[in-house]
Amino acid sequence: MGEESINFDELVLEHKDKVFNLCYRFLGNYEEADDCAQETFVKVYRSLKGFRRESSVSTWIYRIAVNTCKNRVASAQYRRSRNMVRLDEPKETDDGARPVDIGDEKLSPAAEAGRRQTGELIQEAIDSLPRDQRSVVILRDVEGLSYEEVAEATGLNLGTVKSKLARARQELREKLKGLV
C-alpha cells in the first residue's frame, strides 16, 4: 500500500471508535454498525487521494460515515434485518455472549441494568427519528460535535442544523418523558 497505508492505518485507529459509535447509534444494530463502519473506512481509503483538506479529517470522515449510514437505512436489506434483530441482542464471540455496550464498573448490577434499559429506550427513540434529524442529534448530543462541525458533517447549513436539532430534541424529549 505504500506511504498511504501508514496514514490510513493511523486514521482508522484514531477514528474507528467514534465512527463505530456513530454507526451504532444511527442504525441501532451492532452487526449493521460493524459493516457500515468498515464500509466507511473503505470509502475513506479510496477517497484519501482526493481529500482537499477543506475541512478537518474528523469532520470529513464523519461525513462519509453519516452518508453511508443514511444509505444503509434506506436499503431494503436493512429494513428486513431491523424486523428480525432486537436492540439488546448481544454480539456473540468464541468466549461467549458479550454485552453490546460497555458496562460501568462503578454501578451496582441493578443500576447497571437500569442504565442499560435507559440506553435501549433512548436508542429506540433515536431510531424513530427521520434520518436527517437522527444524524444531527447523534453528532451534536451524543458525539459532542460543534454546530459548525455538524453542519460540515451533514452537508447542511448552520440554520438548518439548528432547526432540525430543535425538532429532534423536542421529539425525543416527548418520547422519553416519564420513561427515563
Add this chain to the structure above:
Amino acid sequence: MDNKDKRDMLPEDEYLKQMSSLPKVKAPDDFLQKVRARIERRPLRERIIDALFVPFRIKIPLEVAAVTATLLLVMSSFDEIRPSKQLASVPKSDVEEAVVGKADDYKYQVYANKGRDEEKSEVILDKIESGTAPAVQAAPAATEGLKMKKVEYKESRLCEREASRGFLRADALPAIKGYIESSQGVITHIESDKNSGKTLYIDAEIPAASYESFKKKIEDPAVSRNIRVEPILKDPPQGSNIIQIRIFMI
C-alpha cells in the same frame, strides 16, 4: 429511577445529560484488519474493469489497437472470399493504340449502318496482311426473340480469332447476298484484298431471330464447306434485335 410527571416533557438538561451519558460502543479489536481485508477484497466487477482498462493511458490504446487490427483482418478476409465481380475485358485504349498512327498498314472500316436509324459505327481491325482476314471471335449463343433494335458496338468488343486464309468466291457472292436478303438482312460492308480484289469477307446485319437459320443455311456443306458465319461482337448488348455478322472463308 424516579418517575417523572408524564404530562411534562423531559427537561432539556436531563435530556442532554442522558444523551451524553449513553454508553460508547467501541469497534472490535480486529476492526483494522477487517477493513484492510475488505479493501483488498474488491468486487469482481471492479477487478475486471481494472484488469481491462486501468491504467487508461496504457490499456485503452492497446485495446483500441487490438480491436482495429481485428476489424482490418476481418474486412480483408471478407474481401478475399467475396466472389470477384471483375470481368476480363480488353481496354478500348489498347485496341485503338494498335491502329493509331499507321493508317497505311491497317485496313479499317468506317461504314454506315443504314438500317433502321442510320447510326454510324466504326470497326477498327487488327493489322491486315495480304491473304489474311481479320480475326473474329467465336459466336455467342443466338439472340432469338429479341426486339428489333439498333445497337451500337465498340471496338473493344471485337472478336478475335486466328485469321482465315480463304477468299470468298465471286460466284458465291450473289447466293450469299440472296441468303442475307431472304433473312431480312442487309450487307453493310464487303472487304476485299487490295492487291487481288478478291473478297475477304462480307459484313452484314440480320435480325437476331433469323440468325440461326441463316447460319445453318450458309454453312450447309451442300452450299459450301468453307464458308463460316459468325457475329462480329463477342457479346451483343442485351435487348439487341440485330446481329452484325461476318461471312468469311476458312
